Amino acid sequence: MYKSIIRPILFKFDPEKVHHFTFKMIKLAHKIPGMRGIIRSLYVVDDKRLAVNVFGLDFTNPIGLAAGFDKDGKLYDELSNFGFGFIEVGTVTPVGQPGNETPRLFRLPADKGIINRMGFNNGGVEELAERLRNRRGDKLIIGGNIGKNKVTPNEEALDDYLKCFDALFDYVDYFVVNVSSPNTPNLRALQEKEPLKKLLSALKNENMAQAHPKPILLKIAPDLTDSQLDDIIEIVRDTKIDGIIATNTTISRADLKTNSTEVEKIGAGGLSGMPVRQRATEVISYLHTKSNGAFPIIAVGGIFTAEDALEKLKAGASLVQVYSGFIYEGPAMIKRICKGILKGKA
Numbered sequence: 001m002y003k004s005i006i007r008p009i010l011f012k013f014d015p016e017k018v019h020h021f022t023f024k025m026i027k028l029a030h031k032i033p034g035m036r037g038i039i040r041s042l043y044v045v046d047d048k049r050l051a052v053n054v055f056g057l058d059f060t061n062p063i064g065l066a067a068g069f070d071k072d073g074k075l076y077d078e079l080s081n082f083g084f085g086f087i088e089v090g091t092v093t094p095v096g097q098p099g100n101e102t103p104r105l106f107r108l109p110a111d112k113g114i115i116n117r118m119g120f121n122n123g124g125v126e127e128l129a130e131r132l133r134n135r136r137g138d139k140l141i142i143g144g145n146i147g148k149n150k151v152t153p154n155e156e157a158l159d160d161y162l163k164c165f166d167a168l169f170d171y172v173d174y175f176v177v178n179v180s181s182p183n184t185p186n187l188r189a190l191q192e193k194e195p196l197k198k199l200l201s202a203l204k205n206e207n208m209a210q211a212h213p214k215p216i217l218l219k220i221a222p223d224l225t226d227s228q229l230d231d232i233i234e235i236v237r238d239t240k241i242d243g244i245i246a247t248n249t250t251i252s253r254a255d256l257k258t259n260s261t262e263v264e265k266i267g268a269g270g271l272s273g274m275p276v277r278q279r280a281t282e283v284i285s286y287l288h289t290k291s292n293g294a295f296p297i298i299a300v301g302g303i304f305t306a307e308d309a310l311e312k313l314k315a316g317a318s319l320v321q322v323y324s325g326f327i328y329e330g331p332a333m334i335k336r337i338c339k340g341i342l343k344g345k346a
Contacts, residue, residue: 002330015105015114023075030078043083043331045338050085054296054318055215055242057173060139061085061338063309066300066321067145067176067219071122073131080140083334088321089128090145091178094163096124097149100183106266108273110257112304114324116249117183117269120147125167132171144172145219150184157190158202165203174214177203177241180221180248182270188221193231200239215242222247222279222301229283233291243296244287245321247280273324277302281315288316304329306340313341 010018029035050061064086070076073089080087099121106115122128125146135142146164148157165175177200179190190196200218207213218241220232236244249270253263256275280301287297299312300321309320325333 002332007328007330011107011109014103015107016102019105026075026078036081039081043081043335045083045335045342047338047342049342050338052318055174057141057215058139059085059141059319062313062319062341063334063337064088064298064319064321065326066323067091067143067178068118069323069326073128076140076142077135082331083338086141086143086319088143088145088176090122090176091120091147091181092122092125092128092145092164092168093120093147093149094125094160095149096122096127104269106269108256108258111273111275112324112328113256113271113273113275114327115266115269115271119150119183120181125164129167129171132168135171141173143174143176144168145176145178147178147181147184148187154186154189154195158199161199161203162206165206169210169214172214174217174242176217176219176245178219178248180219182221182249182251191221191224191228193235197235197239200235200241204239204241217241217243217245217298219245219248220283222250222276222283223252224283226286229286230290233287233294236291236295243298245298245300246283246287247276247301250276250279272301273328274302274304277308281311284312284317285315304333306337306343309337309341310344
């Protein structure tokens with residue numbers, strides 16, 4: 001029903017407005033007595049064979065919601081009822097910021113892709129921390145994706161990441177350091193070997209000073225060269241962070257089915273969805289093979305079906321995340337992927 005009726009209607013309207021409308025509708029639906037249980041009965045696959053332990057955390061299933069969908073942690077509890085094994089909130093910055101000018105979110109239906117240049121729009125880390133204080137005591141794993149404010153120069157970026165880390169430490173289960181978004185000026189320069197090593201080492205030191213350290217992951221771009229990926233492997237080894245998320249959105253526009261004039265009109269932004277599927281899998285496979293499986297990888301990029309998820313897991317990922325696929329396929333996709341994974345295990 002979603003793909004044949006609901007999606008065609010939603011896709012007639014501005015993507016960002018639809019996003020906010022959908023949030024309101026999901027929130028409203030959950031206020032109806034008994035609706036939480038009904039939604040869970042429709043979408044949650046409760047099977048112990050799906051459970052996986054990664055980074056020392058127990059996930060009820062390996063399918064997560066990627067960062068960017070619920071930036072401010074406004075809907076994580078409701079979204080968990082659609083069957084996710086974990087949800088990543090953020091990217092969040094120390095101080096709230098509006099992000100880039102609108103329009104800044106665009107669909108490419110012919111490619112099953114999305115271009116965004118949101119620019120880390122969020123209400124700030126204190127606002128997110130306040131919401132997470134009220135999280136339910138269930139099995140849902142929540143990750144905190146942290147970044148820097150647009151006005152913060154790269155030389156002072158570490159302070160921003162530390163502020164976010166400290167503010168969220170008591171309320172998330174793992175952290176993701178985002179230096180790979182193409183929508184904050186000069187942010188990707190932090191992926192270079194020396195600044196990245198310095199940033200991750202400082203966060204690792206802060207983490208180890210805690211009584212119970214949390215897993216720290218690095219989210220990388222799909223546009224890195226093999227040489228840069230070799231540097232990433234070395235950095236993970238040297239800083240002893242816990243893993244990688246591969247990959248963020250791409251700045252590439254190669255091999256799109258959408259008319260090139262239309263793509264050029266959209267302009268800058270990160271491309272996600274099916275166009276990044278192959279490259280994300282290549283990056284995962286490269287990291288896993290060259291590192292001899294030395295660290296866990298969370299896969300994200302072009303996951304729409306169980307086959308897509310299994311492709312990533314076979315390439316070396318321990319967990320997968322969805323974003324664009326969730327928008328194109330609807331909430332039933334999580335159930336379909338979970339069932340497909342179980343079938344693959346049978």
